[in-house]
Amino acid sequence: MISLDQHREALNQSGLEMLNLCIKQLENAREAFFNHDNELAEEVLHTENRVNAMDLKIDRDCERFIALHNPVAGDLRFVLALRKINFDLERVGDHAYGISKYIITVDTPIEERLMKKMRVEEMFETTLSMLEDITEAYVEADTKIARKVFKKDKILNQINMDSFAIISEEVKADAMLIDQVMLLFSVIKKLERIGDLVTNIAEEIIFFREAEVLKHRKKKGLGRDKK
Structure with missing residues (x-):
């Protein structure tokens, strides 16, 4: 069975991956907005599926971490914090998606x-x-x-x-x-x-x-x- 420390590090890396993914989504939404780039906006919309999948994976992995290790103190705070951070990052991705959708559906110079x-x-x-x-x-x-x-x-x-x-x-x-x-x-x-x-x-x-x-x-x- 995976150790608590190994499992925690894997979760930490997943959180960082989600963070970088959502930042990239917003960067692309920004570029698409200022350049009125429909193709890049479409890429943001398509990548939203990956954001959603990552969100579900992290949530499941956090539940598994709690079930397997029964964490306390700092380890418990870590996994509780990560679940909330993951939820907020998914919403960041939603807003990047929304901005990109404006570019495609609202053709307003x-x-x-x-x-x-x-x-x-x-x-x-x-x-x-x-x-x-x-x-x-x-x-x-x-x-x-x-x-x-x-x-x-x-x-x-x-x-x-x-x-x-x-x-x-x-x-x-x-x-x-x-x-x-x-x-x-x-x-x-x-x-x-x-x-x-x-x-x-x-x-x-x-x-x-x-x-x-x-x-x-x-x-x-x-x-x-x-x-």
């Missing part, structure tokens, strides 16, 4: 001016930067790095909040822009939700390493309530 005003590229870059941080935090089991994403998430929240006023202003000036701004708003909402999911993952890394639960804690620069 967008003015560069609107892209800049609504800070869509900055939002993509910030989200991907958060995912880079969380990857390093996961690999190194480093809670200090994990905490870096909380500050960056505030940028996403601010861009999301600012978008309401921008949409109102633009549509009042030219009602013909409604399709463009609403498409951008839909993408912004998905990226804002990805930011929330990444902060969830950061909280799980902190829980695993420090046995500290941040969920439902009041905002104190460490964690925040999630949708």
Whole structure:
């Protein structure tokens, strides 16, 4: 029978594979969005099947780990955290899928001016930067790095909040822009939700390493309530 340490390392590597897969999905969705690349968008949609299969595999393997080894303390926190991280990563993949589907189903050219005003590229870059941080935090089991994403998430929240006023202003000036701004708003909402999911993952890394639960804690620069 596989030892606890071997099984745990296999699970850890599966989690990292899932993390890298979902990051690649978002990177491809970003490139497809800005270049209006239907073929790349189709690739993201096709790869979603792999994301879903990986999600199910990790979930089954976590259940098997618990059944075989009856883990306690740090090992138990690890497997519980990984199951939640896996769930959040699958949802990250869902949002990358959703962005790519817009490219295929909504053929709406967008003015560069609107892209800049609504800070869509900055939002993509910030989200991907958060995912880079969380990857390093996961690999190194480093809670200090994990905490870096909380500050960056505030940028996403601010861009999301600012978008309401921008949409109102633009549509009042030219009602013909409604399709463009609403498409951008839909993408912004998905990226804002990805930011929330990444902060969830950061909280799980902190829980695993420090046995500290941040969920439902009041905002104190460490964690925040999630949708």
